[in-house]
Amino acid sequence: MNLLHDLFDASAARFPNNEALRSRGNTITYAELQRRSHALAASLRSHGVGRGDRVAVYLQNRGIVVESALACSRLGAIFVPANPLLKARQLEYLLNDAGACALIASQTAAVVVEDSIPRCPSITTVVWCDTAQAPLAAEVLRYEGLVAGEARVLGTPAIEDDPAALLYTSGSTGRPKGVVVSHRNLVAGALTVSSYLKNQSTDRILVALPLSFDYGLSQVTTAFAVGACAVLTNFSLPAALLQDLVAERITALAGVPTMWMHLATAEWPAAVVQSLRYITNSGGALPVSVIKNLQARLPNTLIYCMYGLTEAFRSTYLDPASLEQRLGSMGKAIPGQEVLVIDADGNECKPGEEGELVHRGSLVTLGYWNDVQLTQQRFKPLPKRLSQLKREEIAVWSGDLVKTDADGFLYFVGRRDNLIKSSGYRISPVEIEETIAELPMVVESAAVGLPDEALGQRIVVAAVVAPQAPDDVAERIRQHCRMQLPAYMVPAEVHLMSQLPRNANGKCDRGALAATLAA
Numbered sequence: 001m002n003l004l005h006d007l008f009d010a011s012a013a014r015f016p017n018n019e020a021l022r023s024r025g026n027t028i029t030y031a032e033l034q035r036r037s038h039a040l041a042a043s044l045r046s047h048g049v050g051r052g053d054r055v056a057v058y059l060q061n062r063g064i065v066v067e068s069a070l071a072c073s074r075l076g077a078i079f080v081p082a083n084p085l086l087k088a089r090q091l092e093y094l095l096n097d098a099g100a101c102a103l104i105a106s107q108t109a110a111v112v113v114e115d116s117i118p119r120c121p122s123i124t125t126v127v128w129c130d131t132a133q134a135p136l137a138a139e140v141l142r143y144e145g146l147v148a149g150e151a152r153v154l155g156t157p158a159i160e161d162d163p164a165a166l167l168y169t170s171g172s173t174g175r176p177k178g179v180v181v182s183h184r185n186l187v188a189g190a191l192t193v194s195s196y197l198k199n200q201s202t203d204r205i206l207v208a209l210p211l212s213f214d215y216g217l218s219q220v221t222t223a224f225a226v227g228a229c230a231v232l233t234n235f236s237l238p239a240a241l242l243q244d245l246v247a248e249r250i251t252a253l254a255g256v257p258t259m260w261m262h263l264a265t266a267e268w269p270a271a272v273v274q275s276l277r278y279i280t281n282s283g284g285a286l287p288v289s290v291i292k293n294l295q296a297r298l299p300n301t302l303i304y305c306m307y308g309l310t311e312a313f314r315s316t317y318l319d320p321a322s323l324e325q326r327l328g329s330m331g332k333a334i335p336g337q338e339v340l341v342i343d344a345d346g347n348e349c350k351p352g353e354e355g356e357l358v359h360r361g362s363l364v365t366l367g368y369w370n371d372v373q374l375t376q377q378r379f380k381p382l383p384k385r386l387s388q389l390k391r392e393e394i395a396v397w398s399g400d401l402v403k404t405d406a407d408g409f410l411y412f413v414g415r416r417d418n419l420i421k422s423s424g425y426r427i428s429p430v431e432i433e434e435t436i437a438e439l440p441m442v443v444e445s446a447a448v449g450l451p452d453e454a455l456g457q458r459i460v461v462a463a464v465v466a467p468q469a470p471d472d473v474a475e476r477i478r479q480h481c482r483m484q485l486p487a488y489m490v491p492a493e494v495h496l497m498s499q500l501p502r503n504a505n506g507k508c509d510r511g512a513l514a515a516t517l518a519a
Helices: 004-012 030-046 063-075 086-100 106-120 143-147 183-196 214-226 236-247 257-263 270-275 288-297 372-378 429-436 473-484 512-516
Strands: 021-024 026-029 053-056 076-082 100-107 125-129 161-172 174-182 204-207 230-233 252-255 279-280 301-305 316-318 329-333 338-342 355-360 380-381 394-404 410-415 420-422 425-427 440-451 456-465 493-496
Touching: 004 021, 004 030, 004 183, 021 030, 021 063, 026 030, 030 063, 030 143, 053 063, 053 086, 053 106, 063 076, 063 161, 063 230, 076 086, 076 143, 076 420, 086 106, 086 143, 086 204, 086 270, 100 106, 106 125, 125 143, 161 214, 174 183, 174 429, 183 214, 204 214, 204 279, 214 230, 214 252, 230 288, 252 257, 257 279, 257 288, 288 301, 301 329, 329 338, 338 394, 372 380, 372 394, 420 440, 425 429, 429 440, 429 456, 429 473, 440 473, 440 512, 456 473, 456 512, 473 493
Parallel strands: 021 230, 053 076, 053 100, 076 161, 100 125, 204 230, 204 252, 252 279, 279 301, 456 493
Antiparallel strands: 021 026, 161 174, 301 316, 316 329, 329 410, 338 355, 355 394, 380 394, 394 410, 420 425, 420 456, 440 456
16 A cells, blocks of 8 residues: 555455545445546546646535545646635645646636636646536536546556645745645555544544645545545534534544634534544644533543644644643654654753654655755754664654653644744745735734634734825725635734834844734
8 A cells, every 4th residue: 555546445445335435415435436536537647637747626625626636646646735715816826836737626616716727827727516507618627527437447657755745834934835745644644543543444534624734634544544434524613513423423523723612612412422432633732621621522532632744744642541641732753753852952852841843754745845945944854863774864843842741742832933823724924914015005014923712823913004094904904815815814903003123133023023912
């Protein structure tokens, strides 16, 4: 099992009639999903998609996204899931940065897609879904037509260290960066995580997180590792999610802190209390009060507190048996991986000392697409004394500050860079500031993250505006952000200042600014 589709095909051979996916009330068995992904791969190849080509998918969570990932694996192509919350400018950037040759999108998003495509010269093929009522020209590619074709078995030229996916995450210097995830990363991650979660073929895993998010995609791959069913949905309201849990007899659910905070005070149906075997959290630490509320409402459910970063897919977990004694901990390294805490001089930290979390092992990804400089900053050799290998071993330096207790359990402290962690997303303040700079009334702005129990951090902007700016300029800034940025990047607050604090180099002192805004 070296490639993503090998992982799936192994379960399809064992459990051909098991439900593989549930989406929008429809079921796809392992055998049918295997057939559709073979057919899609053959159709994409007939339209020129081959090894190393990037295929972007701009859809909410649904079976088509998973079929596309498997089809890309069969071709040796690279799967590029785009967050469905992206607006036209972010989609355009992603397509151009990835150099995507094909895009699969819903006809319902045609306004956004058609606004982006003319400025994306690498796109030669657009495949439309949801076209039953759309009067499209005969030459337009319809998704259902592609998967209805012959399901030919293609020889896959890829190997396990080849890229399988580009997962876009905010970079510390501005625009999102495509993390290059190999087949080895995906397969090893799925087998390891499904093992410590003790997943079984009878599990029904609700996938409420976006499939463009490594944590969301991991729910599908861990299900496929054991022949379980991944039930795809899109989280909106707690009440709707609880209905999904009941209707689909869900046994496993992953979430981020914001989601759990909404659910921790909800009334969980008795059927869910009985069926839900475990829940997992990543994307930020869960407050103790939220853990206590969830324990009270879900007495039969195991709670796994985890930590991961896209650059290493999954790093740590806390065994539920240790939860009471280690509240606030993100546990220890997952099986087969090692997590080190390194100080500024390259030495391993002692218990209680703060240092950067460094991950080594088979889940370390291949670096950043089109960004050699940032790759060299974050993917670096371990100090020789920390590695038993003669050659240099590349580890990923997370930028997250952590510390351990006397027993080696890890605790999150903060970020070394300026990234804002909100609602499970890593957000670049530079991208927000660039968007605000488009308003002629704004002289300068800076975005920072302030502690927020519900979000992890909330985005707060300080802006210096021109003397002639209108009285409602703060609201106009937020409105512009709402129009141009995904909802999770829109500032919660905008404060007007006469000047921003500066450091010795004349740059905005974000630490001082955050302290001022917090006060």
